[in-house]
Amino acid sequence: MSNQARFNDQRGLLLRAVRPYGEAAVDVRILDGTIAEIGADLAPADDETVIDGGGAVLLPGLVDLHVHLREPGREDAETVRTGSEAAALGGFTAVFAMPNTDPTADTAGVVEQVFRLGEQTGLVDVHPIGAVTVGRAGLQLAELGAMADSVARVRVFSDDGACVSDPALMRRALEYVKAFDGVIAQHAEEPRLTVGAQLNEGVVSARLGLTGWPAAAEEAIIARDTLLAAHVDSRLHVCHVSTAGSVDIIRAAKAKGWQVSAEVTPHHLLLTDDLAEDYDPVFKVNPPLRTASDIAALRAGLADGTIDCVATDHAPHSSEDKESEWGSASPGMLGLQTALSVVIETMVETGALDWRGVADRMSAAPARIGRLADQGRPIAIGSPANLVLVDDTAHWTVDRAALASKSRNTPYEGRTLPGRVVATFLRGTATVLDGKLVAGQVAGASR
Amino acid sequence: MSVSIGRHLLSSQDLNNETAVALLDTAARLDAAMTGREVKKLPTLRGRTVVNLFYEDSTRTRTSFELAAKRLSADVVNFSAKGSSVSKGESLKDTALTLQAMGSDAVVIRHHLSGAPRRLATWIEGSVINAGDGTHEHPTQALLDAFTMRRRLRDGEGDLKGLRVVVVGDVLHSRVARSNVRLLRTLGAEVVLVAPPTLLPVGVAEWPCEVSYDLDSALPGADVVMMLRVQRERMTASYFPSAREYSRRYGLDAARLAKCEEHTLVMHPGPMNRGMEISAEVADDPRRSVITEQVTNGVSVRMAVLYMLLSGEGVANE
Numbered sequence: 001m002s003n004q005a006r007f008n009d010q011r012g013l014l015l016r017a018v019r020p021y022g023e024a025a026v027d028v029r030i031l032d033g034t035i036a037e038i039g040a041d042l043a044p045a046d047d048e049t050v051i052d053g054g055g056a057v058l059l060p061g062l063v064d065l066h067v068h069l070r071e072p073g074r075e076d077a078e079t080v081r082t083g084s085e086a087a088a089l090g091g092f093t094a095v096f097a098m099p100n101t102d103p104t105a106d107t108a109g110v111v112e113q114v115f116r117l118g119e120q121t122g123l124v125d126v127h128p129i130g131a132v133t134v135g136r137a138g139l140q141l142a143e144l145g146a147m148a149d150s151v152a153r154v155r156v157f158s159d160d161g162a163c164v165s166d167p168a169l170m171r172r173a174l175e176y177v178k179a180f181d182g183v184i185a186q187h188a189e190e191p192r193l194t195v196g197a198q199l200n201e202g203v204v205s206a207r208l209g210l211t212g213w214p215a216a217a218e219e220a221i222i223a224r225d226t227l228l229a230a231h232v233d234s235r236l237h238v239c240h241v242s243t244a245g246s247v248d249i250i251r252a253a254k255a256k257g258w259q260v261s262a263e264v265t266p267h268h269l270l271l272t273d274d275l276a277e278d279y280d281p282v283f284k285v286n287p288p289l290r291t292a293s294d295i296a297a298l299r300a301g302l303a304d305g306t307i308d309c310v311a312t313d314h315a316p317h318s319s320e321d322k323e324s325e326w327g328s329a330s331p332g333m334l335g336l337q338t339a340l341s342v343v344i345e346t347m348v349e350t351g352a353l354d355w356r357g358v359a360d361r362m363s364a365a366p367a368r369i370g371r372l373a374d375q376g377r378p379i380a381i382g383s384p385a386n387l388v389l390v391d392d393t394a395h396w397t398v399d400r401a402a403l404a405s406k407s408r409n410t411p412y413e414g415r416t417l418p419g420r421v422v423a424t425f426l427r428g429t430a431t432v433l434d435g436k437l438v439a440g441q442v443a444g445a446s447r
Numbered sequence: 448m449s450v451s452i453g454r455h456l457l458s459s460q461d462l463n464n465e466t467a468v469a470l471l472d473t474a475a476r477l478d479a480a481m482t483g484r485e486v487k488k489l490p491t492l493r494g495r496t497v498v499n500l501f502y503e504d505s506t507r508t509r510t511s512f513e514l515a516a517k518r519l520s521a522d523v524v525n526f527s528a529k530g531s532s533v534s535k536g537e538s539l540k541d542t543a544l545t546l547q548a549m550g551s552d553a554v555v556i557r558h559h560l561s562g563a564p565r566r567l568a569t570w571i572e573g574s575v576i577n578a579g580d581g582t583h584e585h586p587t588q589a590l591l592d593a594f595t596m597r598r599r600l601r602d603g604e605g606d607l608k609g610l611r612v613v614v615v616g617d618v619l620h621s622r623v624a625r626s627n628v629r630l631l632r633t634l635g636a637e638v639v640l641v642a643p644p645t646l647l648p649v650g651v652a653e654w655p656c657e658v659s660y661d662l663d664s665a666l667p668g669a670d671v672v673m674m675l676r677v678q679r680e681r682m683t684a685s686y687f688p689s690a691r692e693y694s695r696r697y698g699l700d701a702a703r704l705a706k707c708e709e710h711t712l713v714m715h716p717g718p719m720n721r722g723m724e725i726s727a728e729v730a731d732d733p734r735r736s737v738i739t740e741q742v743t744n745g746v747s748v749r750m751a752v753l754y755m756l757l758s759g760e761g762v763a764n765e
């Protein structure tokens with residue numbers, strides 16, 4: 001495969017004293033981008049690079065179904081390269097890039113451009129998401145088949161940022177993508193219920209005088225879409241679930257055996273709407289931050305599998321789009337470099353998920369939803385060596401100036417979070433070592 | 448003992464009972480100092496610069512602040528959204544840095560977006576006074592309302608303990624309502640909000656006040672009835688079916704006013720929609736309506752705010 005042509009270090013790699021899924025420490029040998037051997041006290045071969053894991057947790061490389069890389073169009077906020085760097089540092093080996101670029105990723109040409117930029121950067125696999133409708137305008141289907149057949153092999157389609165609110169169009173989209181096993185990832189927001197909306201509609205929005213974004217605007221679309229997906233027997237994926245009511249609806253749909261999957265963002269697992277108190281738009285996001293009871297329901301839903309996966313909705317914004325009044329700021333938060341730490345804090349430290357659970361929700365499940373064959377695979381002999389090594393005993397304090405992203409809009413500035421990504425491997429090649437990007441090795445490779 | 452209200456006035460919540468009463472006392476003293484003067488000017492803020500930064504047209508509020516500042520001998524710069532770089536898309540932050548460089552001591556800001564004054568306060572060193580932000584707050588309006596109530600119903604002294612104030616109208620979109628609920632509670636008054644359910648925010652149950660959908664049952668026992676402006680355009684977004692129905696259910700006319708006590712005052716923050724939320728007869732009722740008095744008191748209250756924020760020494764608490 002193409003990436004292996006770039007594999008510049010054909011010597012083997014031996015990871016010593018690593019704990020797959022946080023379990024017993026073993027050594028893991030990687031050869032030709034594949035896990036070749038797992039066992040205690042493996043003897044290093046000649047020329048083999050040895051990395052001492054020091055008892056760190058080994059997980060399958062993380063997969064993010066929902067990022068905004070801003071290229072083409074807003075390279076001042078993020079590029080495929082800077083976004084890939086943030087992803088690798090966050091422990092990711094694959095990301096799905098949302099199509100709200102300029103031009104919109106609604107044709108084979110644009111998705112191929114993004115795909116190639118990802119390949120050239122080579123730090124993570126970049127899988128473009130295709131727009132459902134032309135220009136994400138919600139009026140006419142984009143050429144979904146052409147994007148599916150392109151070299152980018154698009155399987156996930158979304159108008160993210162905008163909801164496919166026309167029920168007839170949504171039904172057709174769900175039906176049409178069955179031909180190539182695609183999935184519609186819906187940004188669930190009934191637009192008539194969120195005109196001018198700024199913040200979760202509730203006690204805080206009432207106090208701050210900010211137009212409310214009612215939970216029902218999300219839940220109404222999810223309820224409708226699950227019914228449509230059931231009716232045409234197609235796959236629906238719900239982006240960034242944010243309310244307790246949404247979790248209930250998705251749980252009921254799954255109980256009926258419908259093909260519904262869902263994601264939750266790290267920020268919706270941790271942050272509440274009262275952070276808007278000072279009107280700092282770094283906390284403005286769509287869907288908005290909700291309440292503590294929503295957070296409890298989201299965590300429970302992620303723990304019991306009602307919500308299949310964590311996705312960051314990494315949304316870089318330039319300072320002029322964030323250093324403004326709340327009402328005129330763009331919604332969105334950085335997420336790639338903090339995602340795993342937030343999941344550790346909210347799910348692992350609370351006992352809601354063990355490390356196998358984390359591996360499922362942040363790697364296996366999103367890879368399955370996005371139909372990636374070589375990502376999210378178990379740590380086992382023969383699996384592609386897409387791996388992340390996590391020091392679960394470390395803590396770090398978020399410093400926005402030190403993040404790889406071109407933008408600075410992290411809501412976690414100054415927070416101390418648990419768990420540090422020590423190393424990331426993409427098909428056996430280290431993209432991150434000692435918590436730092438591996439300079440030149442992959443990123444600079446020409447092909 | 449000296450009472451300080453802090454560096455900014457962004458919300459009624461910035462005031463506690465002691466500071467709010469001190470502010471009203473200061474307004475009363477400044478008002479008394481002005482009466483009978485030939486030249487309506489005190490030297491207190493000579494050499495200080497007050498900027499009026501208005502992103503929304505409001506001749507009434509801007510003029511009131513301008514008069515207040517000038518009567519304290521401050522220099523006043525009017526920086527309105529029209530005809531300045533503000534309208535050419537300059538960000539609030541850049542404008543703030545410009546004002547900072549100009550050495551302004553206080554910025555009085557009116558903005559169509561909630562929270563803009565609080566953001567501005569993070570970017571400049573001088574004082575920020577909220578002159579109305581979006582659907583959030585308008586604290587000097589609440590202060591002048593409280594001043595007017597105190598003068599009429601409490602002999603101009605102390606707080607408003609025991610007063611029953613009925614606030615009627617578009618609470619959802621009203622910064623005046625938010626500021627008044629907070630300040631009136633701080634001053635010990637009871638507040639009743641009356642509106643159709645569509646014009647009350649989700650979450651209003653948490654506010655420190657009563658809520659009613661029925662004006663007629665709320666009026667008996669009210670010491671003050673405060674009518675809020677209701678924009679006719681709200682009916683196109685289905686907040687209510689028609690101006691006529693709104694007026695019938697929630698408008699204040701002479702027949703309704705007759706259900707009130709002898710001493711009940713009628714207030715309105717202006718500008719009024721006569722025939723909509725208030726009938727002309729009630730608005731002009733010389734015995735009950737204190738609407739023009741509110742305007743007059745606005746200048747004294749704003750002088751007091753500028754004085755307490757800028758004179759640097761707080762106010763002697765008597």
Ligand SMILES: [Zn+2]
Pocket residue numbers: 160161162187239240286287
């Ligand atoms: Zn979205």
